[in-house]
Amino acid sequence: xxxxxxxxxxxxxxxxxxxxxxxxxxxxxxxxxxxxxxxxxxxxxxxxxxxxxxxxxxxxxxxxxxxxxxxxxxxxxxxxxxxxxxxxxxxxxxxxxxxxxxxxxxxxxxxxxxxxxxxxxxxxxxxxxxxxxxxxxxxxxxxxxxxxxxxxxxxxxxxxx
Amino acid sequence: xxxxxxxxxxxxxxxxxxxxxxxxxxxxxxxxxxxxxxxxxxxxxxxxxxxxxxxxxxxxxxxxxxxxxxxxxxxxxxxxxxxxxxxxxxxxxxxxxxxxxxxxxxxxxxxxxxxxxxxxxxxxxxxxxxxxxxxxxxxxxxxxxxxxxxxxxxxxxxxxx
DNA sequence: TTTGATATGTTATAAGATAACATTGCGTTT
DNA sequence: AAACGCAATGTTATCTTATAACATATCAAA
Numbered sequence: 001x002x003x004x005x006x007x008x009x010x011x012x013x014x015x016x017x018x019x020x021x022x023x024x025x026x027x028x029x030x031x032x033x034x035x036x037x038x039x040x041x042x043x044x045x046x047x048x049x050x051x052x053x054x055x056x057x058x059x060x061x062x063x064x065x066x067x068x069x070x071x072x073x074x075x076x077x078x079x080x081x082x083x084x085x086x087x088x089x090x091x092x093x094x095x096x097x098x099x100x101x102x103x104x105x106x107x108x109x110x111x112x113x114x115x116x117x118x119x120x121x122x123x124x125x126x127x128x129x130x131x132x133x134x135x136x137x138x139x140x141x142x143x144x145x146x147x148x149x150x151x152x153x154x155x156x157x158x159x160x161x
Numbered sequence: 162x163x164x165x166x167x168x169x170x171x172x173x174x175x176x177x178x179x180x181x182x183x184x185x186x187x188x189x190x191x192x193x194x195x196x197x198x199x200x201x202x203x204x205x206x207x208x209x210x211x212x213x214x215x216x217x218x219x220x221x222x223x224x225x226x227x228x229x230x231x232x233x234x235x236x237x238x239x240x241x242x243x244x245x246x247x248x249x250x251x252x253x254x255x256x257x258x259x260x261x262x263x264x265x266x267x268x269x270x271x272x273x274x275x276x277x278x279x280x281x282x283x284x285x286x287x288x289x290x291x292x293x294x295x296x297x298x299x300x301x302x303x304x305x306x307x308x309x310x311x312x313x314x315x316x317x318x319x320x321x322x
Numbered sequence: 323t324t325t326g327a328t329a330t331g332t333t334a335t336a337a338g339a340t341a342a343c344a345t346t347g348c349g350t351t352t
Numbered sequence: 353a354a355a356c357g358c359a360a361t362g363t364t365a366t367c368t369t370a371t372a373a374c375a376t377a378t379c380a381a382a
Contacts, residue, residue, distance in 0.1 A: 090251040129290035138314030153299030
């Protein structure tokens, strides 16, 4: 994202929001789940499940080494998805933190193929246009996946800086 | 799709269109590629690469059994994707025939979670709304993935008939 | 402090996809 | 016809992504 950007803010904000949301809803944001969320938030690039797995594998919480297997990560991600704290990018088989987990979620994603950064769009008009188009076809949508691949503003402006 | 629907028409039409398109463009629609296209068109449900693989594995063209490995299928699908003859459904890791390979392609898909049928939408207004939304974010889209999961008209109307 | 539910650990395997190299088939050049 | 070049397909191995099935641990409530 912007070249001056304290990413720690993003992470902390996301973790705080998650704590609030979960304590409100009664969902259990366990240390593992919280840690997975934090790992997903390490950047604004999407993160694969096995990347999270590898990162967890490096850690020794409370002294003892962790030795997680895939289901550990997938279950945590599943929980985070269910809470709306992360999204899954279908075109990448990867996950990304949701910057506004409180809002109603219909994921619209801008994926830059230069820098890999993913921005989440919340554009009601897109949602409206899609619903209208679906309705004309007699279709009742329940879930929407919109992923645009292209060039983000930074990469279009400052070439490679 | 509709309860009276001669699917052979769909298949034949798709194969004819493919022949025309390829002979016009010089692309080589080989027997294998043509057969894979035909297999993808067996239904209006999306088909996985390994389903195609298994179907090919049943066959004995010219007497000799075929014994295809995954790359055989993936390469054929890659070719068909490049020609715009099939689309890939990212949310399903599956493939579906394109009903209008001549038109410009921005895939918009309606996936029914009752019957599994996929309908391709070509709604310019959705495209326009998406482009406008992206542009407002300073994003220059190159490829769009739009997949809606929900209930199709048939499943909403005639329950399960 | 037993119980029941939820979370995590563990083992194994399924499902989807690609890398790298070998072979074949076919039209062109010599 | 022999040699060449190229595109397509075959073949082997491996990689990535994801889940099933069952064991153990943790925690909160009764």
